[in-house]
Amino acid sequence: MSPASFSVSIPQILDGAFDAAGVRDYLVRAEELGFEGAWTSEQTVGGAAMLAPLELLSWAAACTSRLRLGVGVIVSSLHDPLQLAAAATSVDRLSHGRLDLGLGSGGDFRPFAAFGVARESFIASYTEGVELMKAAWADGPTVTFDGRFRQVDGVSIPLKPVQRPHPPLWFGGGAPKALARAVRLGDGFLGAGSSTTAHFRGAVGTVRDELARHGRDAGGFRIGKRVYLAIDDDPARARRAADEGLFRIYGALAARFGDVAVTGTPEEVAAGIAEVVDAGAQTVLLNPMGVDVAGDREQLERLHAEVLPLLG
Numbered sequence: 001m002s003p004a005s006f007s008v009s010i011p012q013i014l015d016g017a018f019d020a021a022g023v024r025d026y027l028v029r030a031e032e033l034g035f036e037g038a039w040t041s042e043q044t045v046g047g048a049a050m051l052a053p054l055e056l057l058s059w060a061a062a063c064t065s066r067l068r069l070g071v072g073v074i075v076s077s078l079h080d081p082l083q084l085a086a087a088a089t090s091v092d093r094l095s096h097g098r099l100d101l102g103l104g105s106g107g108d109f110r111p112f113a114a115f116g117v118a119r120e121s122f123i124a125s126y127t128e129g130v131e132l133m134k135a136a137w138a139d140g141p142t143v144t145f146d147g148r149f150r151q152v153d154g155v156s157i158p159l160k161p162v163q164r165p166h167p168p169l170w171f172g173g174g175a176p177k178a179l180a181r182a183v184r185l186g187d188g189f190l191g192a193g194s195s196t197t198a199h200f201r202g203a204v205g206t207v208r209d210e211l212a213r214h215g216r217d218a219g220g221f222r223i224g225k226r227v228y229l230a231i232d233d234d235p236a237r238a239r240r241a242a243d244e245g246l247f248r249i250y251g252a253l254a255a256r257f258g259d260v261a262v263t264g265t266p267e268e269v270a271a272g273i274a275e276v277v278d279a280g281a282q283t284v285l286l287n288p289m290g291v292d293v294a295g296d297r298e299q300l301e302r303l304h305a306e307v308l309p310l311l312g
Contacts, residue, residue, distance in 0.1 A: 004277045006308060007037035007070065009226070009287040010060060011296045013248060014049045022293035026300065027063045033304045037068030037100065039226075039285050042075055045111060047251035054087045061095035069095050072190045072226060072285060073102030073172040077122045078115045081129035081150070082157070085136040089161045097162030102190050103130060104172035125149045130169075130185050137166040170224070174203055183210035183221065193226035193287055194250070194257045197275050200225050204280030224283030225276050228261040231269050231288075231302045238263040245289030261289065266302065270310035277311070 008030050011023055030038055038060060040053035053071040060069055069091065076084055092099040105126040112119045128147045135145050136157050145152040161167055170190045171182030182189045189207050191200040204223055211218045228246060232238035242261035246254040262272030276284055288299030 004282055004284050005036040006303075007039055007068065007283060007285045008035050008300060008303075009285060009296075010038050010040050010056060011290075011293045012040055012051050012053075012056060014051060015292070018051075019293045022297070023060075024063045026293060026297050027060055027067065029297065030300060031064050031067050033300070035067065036283070037070050037285075038064070039070035039072050039100075041072060041226075043249070044075070044078065045114070048249050050249075054091050057099070058091050058094050061091065061098065064095075067098065068100055069098050070100035070170070070285075071102050072100075072170060072224075073104035075106040075110065076103045076129055076133075077105045077117060077126035078110065078112070079129075081132040082136055082152075082155075084129075085133040086157075086159070088133075088167060089137065089159055092161040092163055092167050093159070097167075099161070099163070099167040100170060100188075101167045102170040102172060103186075105178065121149075127181065127185070134166060137161055139165075168222070170222070174199065176206055179203055179206045180210050183207060183214055183216060187220070188222035188224060188283075190283075190285070191223075191225035191281070193228045193285075194246075194254075194260055195225075196258055196260050197272075197279050200276065200281070201279035208280075222282055223280050224285060225279075225281045226285040226287055227273060227276055228287045228289055229269055229272070229299070229303075230261065230263045231266055231299055231307065232263075233265055235264040235268065238265075241291075242289050244291075266306035267310065269303075270307045273307070274311060 027038055040056050042053045043050045057069045088101050105123055112122055128149055132145050132150055135143050141156055141158050142154045143152050143157050144154055168187040170188040171186040172190050211221055230238040230241040242263045262269050286303055288296045290296035290299050
């Protein structure tokens with residue numbers, strides 16, 4: 001098993017008032033325990049009452065000093081590229097250059113009409129949007145861009161990210177064209193938590209083939225995966241916790257995913273994470289399925305004390 005780094009998810013679902021003290025303590029503890037980063041995800045519309053990712057990361061920046069702050073992924077096909085680029089720049093500035101930005105097109109099941117996006121051209125619009133974001137981050141006080149969907153003529157954008165030429169861009173997706181796009185446009189690929197380890201292994205193979213085809217240095221392209229997990233000395237109880245957690249996030253759609261969560265005793269969870277690393281993950285985003293911040297904090301402590309030491 002090759003070396004991998006480990007990050008954690010930030011509690012993001014609200015079932016009541018925001019537990020500022022609990023989330024702050026969770027982030028501080030994750031930093032103390034040596035995790036590489038803390039990540040969010042995005043669900044603008046859907047079943048979960050989820051805080052917006054970049055806004056939460058800007059709050060997290062004030063609670064931490066070392067953790068990388070990531071979002072995996074923003075469905076950028078539903079965002080205005082210049083506004084999204086500006087928001088990402090602000091988080092990168094507020095965190096002194098600690099942002100990792102994940103982007104995805106979303107599937108064709110998205111409610112595109114609600115966002116003023118044409119379903120038949122959302123992929124082309126999404127790809128062009130990424131290029132416009134890069135133009136907004138480039139050196140120079142003004143931006144000119146002549147695209148199919150957007151025309152920008154000498155617009156002033158003076159604020160640039162700390163990280164140059166821009167924060168690391170991670171791309172989601174699982175289809176071959178999406179993986180090719182990740183290699184062509186991005187700095188990393190992040191496998192979804194809703195995909196199985198077997199599916200992720202196949203995606204990694206495609207990514208590596210694309211890296212070779214484009215003559216890109218594989219060492220400069222990061223591969224990661226979100227892993228939903230539940231640790232419990234009672235494996236059946238762990239499985240129920242994971243199933244309930246997936247339903248909270250995805251609703252009925254979770255029934256389509258199959259066996260994606262890693263659950264069970266510390267030894268069983270360690271074995272499941274080891275399989276993800278063996279499949280090619282260099283960054284593992286550990287996503288506890290606690291029912292609240294306190295539950296995620298308990299899982300965080302068990303990950304550090306009982307699971308990660310088994311991985312060597």
